[in-house]
Amino acid sequence: xxxxxxxxxxxxxxxxxxxxxxxxxxxxxxxxxxxxxxxxxxxxxxxxxxxxxxxxxxxxxxxxxxxxxxxxxxxxxxxxxxxxxxxxxxxxxxxxxxxxxxxxxxxxxxxxx
Amino acid sequence: xxxxxxxxxxxxxxxxxxxxxxxxxxxxxxxxxxxxxxxxxxxxxxxxxxxxxxxxxxxxxxxxxxxxxxxxxxxxxxxxxxxxxxxxxxxxxxxxxxxxxxxxxxxxxxxxxxxxxxxxxxxxxxxxxxxxxxxxxxxx
Numbered sequence: 083x084x085x086x087x088x089x090x091x092x093x094x095x096x097x098x099x100x101x102x103x104x105x106x107x108x109x110x111x112x113x114x115x116x117x118x119x120x121x122x123x124x125x126x127x128x129x130x131x132x133x134x135x136x137x138x139x140x141x142x143x144x145x146x147x148x149x150x151x152x153x154x155x156x157x158x159x160x161x162x163x164x165x166x167x168x169x170x171x172x173x174x175x176x177x178x179x180x181x182x183x184x185x186x187x188x189x190x191x192x193x194x195x
Numbered sequence: 196x197x198x199x200x201x202x203x204x205x206x207x208x209x210x211x212x213x214x215x216x217x218x219x220x221x222x223x224x225x226x227x228x229x230x231x232x233x234x235x236x237x238x239x240x241x242x243x244x245x246x247x248x249x250x251x252x253x254x255x256x257x258x259x260x261x262x263x264x265x266x267x268x269x270x271x272x273x274x275x276x277x278x279x280x281x282x283x284x285x286x287x288x289x290x291x292x293x294x295x296x297x298x299x300x301x302x303x304x305x306x307x308x309x310x311x312x313x314x315x316x317x318x319x320x321x322x323x324x325x326x327x328x329x330x331x332x333x334x335x
Contacts, residue, residue, distance in 0.1 A: 104216075104237070104241050105212070105241060105245050106213055106216075135234065135237060135238075137237075137238055137241040137242060137305070137308070138242060138304040138305035138308055139241075139245070141304055142304070145296070148296050149296050149297070152296045152297060166230070166231060166234045170238070170308060173307070173308060173311040174292065174304050174307060174308065175292045178292065178293075178294055179293055179294070179295060179296045180296065
């Protein structure tokens with residue numbers, strides 16, 4: 083599981099995840115992912131185009147971070163999921179609670195709204 | 196091309212899960228199923244086995260978990276056989292999905308994903324005191 087963090091601007095971080103968000107993958111990345119986003123309290127967009135598998139542990143990780151950010155009045159949006167990863171999100175109506183955008187531009191718009 | 200049936204037997208531990216998960220992926224690579232079936236088989240295996248490892252043996256016991264893999268004409272069937280606490284996954288209903296992040300609870304999603312991926316589920320508690328849970332996935 084790989085993770086790359088950059089600042090889009092002073093108020094927005096971009097995280098690029100790649101690999102598998104199964105239990106071993108989440109174990110590897112969750113602490114770093116949370117620490118990269120939550121303490122700063124800035125909004126974040128997460129590029130999922132390189133994530134080729136996700137299970138409920140991965141969904142839990144995103145919900146936990148989204149909730150922690152929400153308490154700091156910041157937002158998170160996920161974008162560009164692969165088709166089968168998108169189906170997993172759809173099956174649990176993830177888009178109702180965390181924005182899932184097709185493109186980076188849409189993700190930026192979703193967290194800036 | 197159809198894969199031979201295989202039984203993966205492993206201890207109900209984190210390490211046991213990881214080894215068996217790698218074996219599952221190898222078995223799936225040798226089958227002619229489509230990308231979606233491959234993905235769903237991994238998803239079902241991950242959700243069921245991590246549940247067994249996390250909760251099934253909370254009351255003790257060290258009997259291994261066995262997962263039987265079978266490829267049919269249009270499907271894959273995985274039968275999860277464990278010696279843990281009685282647990283009927285077919286008896287659970289889907290959690291109510293939250294409408295906002297503030298009310299989102301974290302849990303219950305794994306079995307929901309299993310149900311969405313499966314075309315058929317069946318459960319029995321055997322006379323030997325084991326859980327046998329079968330999940331069939333369309334091989335599209």
